[in-house]
Amino acid sequence: MMTEPETMRLRDRVIGLSGSALDRLMPMHLWVGAGGMIVRAGPTLMHMAGGDPAGKRLDQVINVRHPSRVKTLDQLLRLHGVPLKLCLDAAPDLSLKGMAVALPGGGGAFVNLSAGVSLVEAVNRFDLTLGDFAATDLAAEQLYLLEAKAAVTGELTRLANRLNGARASAEARAATDTLTGLANRRGLDAMLARQVDSGRPFALMHIDLDHFKAVNDTHGHAAGDAVLCEAAAVLRGQCRARDMVARVGGDEFVMVFDDLLDPRMLRRIGQRLIERLEEPIRVGATTCRISASVGIALSNAYTQPDPVRLLHEADLALYSSKRGGRARVSLAR
Known part of the structure; x- marks a missing residue:
């Protein structure tokens, strides 16, 4: 059996993850390097940002609005573990939420974002699908329900249109002389x-x-x-x-x-x-x-x-x- 100090050391050990693993677990992540420049971004975030933000400054990609404004990596690191309200520079009217954590050894910061209450708007604006969210993200379940509801609503609308069209056609036939095509x-x-x-x-x-x-x-x-x-x-x-x-x-x-x-x-x-x-x-x-x-x-x-x-x-x-x-x-x- 491990001792408590050994357990704590194991718990705090850095786990190395490949880029593909990061993309699947956190498709809206942002890795900020030690110099305050973006090193890597998740595929969903890249899609919403209009391209790969790697090489850009932090403040050229995201705008943190709460609890305080953030322009530099140092300001972001002061908000380690604090819930953030922010937006993308490419979509300033779309509110997002996130959290930043410091990387070990002064390696920068890691930010994970979520659409939060803006999920429906984000899905509609960027044409997002289930594949754009982590399988464990609650947004995936919400999106599934939205897609199911949209499918049912669409089918009901199509059915109503067919019924209305059939009714209108039947009414028109009932008021039309079959031989001449004139009104009866x-x-x-x-x-x-x-x-x-x-x-x-x-x-x-x-x-x-x-x-x-x-x-x-x-x-x-x-x-x-x-x-x-x-x-x-x-x-x-x-x-x-x-x-x-x-x-x-x-x-x-x-x-x-x-x-x-x-x-x-x-x-x-x-x-x-x-x-x-x-x-x-x-x-x-x-x-x-x-x-x-x-x-x-x-x-x-x-x-x-x-x-x-x-x-x-x-x-x-x-x-x-x-x-x-x-x-x-x-x-x-």
């Missing part, structure tokens, strides 16, 4: 509700294709579908970005014109639509011909616009065009 009756109702809530005036144009039944009866439903798609393109081409076209029946369409109440302009638009729709439509080797009747209703005809009533008025105007010989534009009274 559900989409129209939603648009009219928003329009009324906004208080902005608008016009409704109800369009019914004339002679469309003859196309279906003569050339078949495939040709009829092609004609409907062509008619949808014609109607869409007469809309501004803030307007809407909806297919509300087999060959019936409704157009909503935002902030447009000029009867003469609306009649011209309606007449232009009829002229475009009456142009021959080629479907394969077949030429199809249709026309259209149009009815218009204006929201300013009522103190409080009611979408149901406006659609009814536009429908009545449409059938006035039908009774007048078709291929006409009529305005609700």
Whole structure:
């Protein structure tokens, strides 16, 4: 059994460590030589300092702020074993903590640093990972938890985005006519509700294709579908970005014109639509011909616009065009 003096001598004996061992045990260490110049730094500290600080003066690498300012090795040695608050010269706004100990034989000082409460900021700023910390450092466990939390949060965010995207896509499909890509009756109702809530005036144009039944009866439903798609393109081409076209029946369409109440302009638009729709439509080797009747209703005809009533008025105007010989534009009274 060793005597107490032998135990004390063994306890105080200097243990020689290789550079790689120092890097693994204390990746944020700083070795200050007897002349006050940096001899060696750990890999994490070098990364945060923007390069290898070897050969620089102590005060060019770290700034000790508490318990007292340190510029020289002698001042640092007076703080042997005292907890330090400091920062790197390369990152003066990032608070670190550390402790300095004197090396035996007047060989300088050894400083070990830690991110402390600045761990999250340091990780984000310098893109640090688990490998940048000692395995026994509490920061490694904190960083593991942070990375795990970030992974879970990221996955939850991606899942939420997928669900929101799927929901938005489903809602868009539910409000879209599958054949023409226009809005359907559900989409129209939603648009009219928003329009009324906004208080902005608008016009409704109800369009019914004339002679469309003859196309279906003569050339078949495939040709009829092609004609409907062509008619949808014609109607869409007469809309501004803030307007809407909806297919509300087999060959019936409704157009909503935002902030447009000029009867003469609306009649011209309606007449232009009829002229475009009456142009021959080629479907394969077949030429199809249709026309259209149009009815218009204006929201300013009522103190409080009611979408149901406006659609009814536009429908009545449409059938006035039908009774007048078709291929006409009529305005609700």
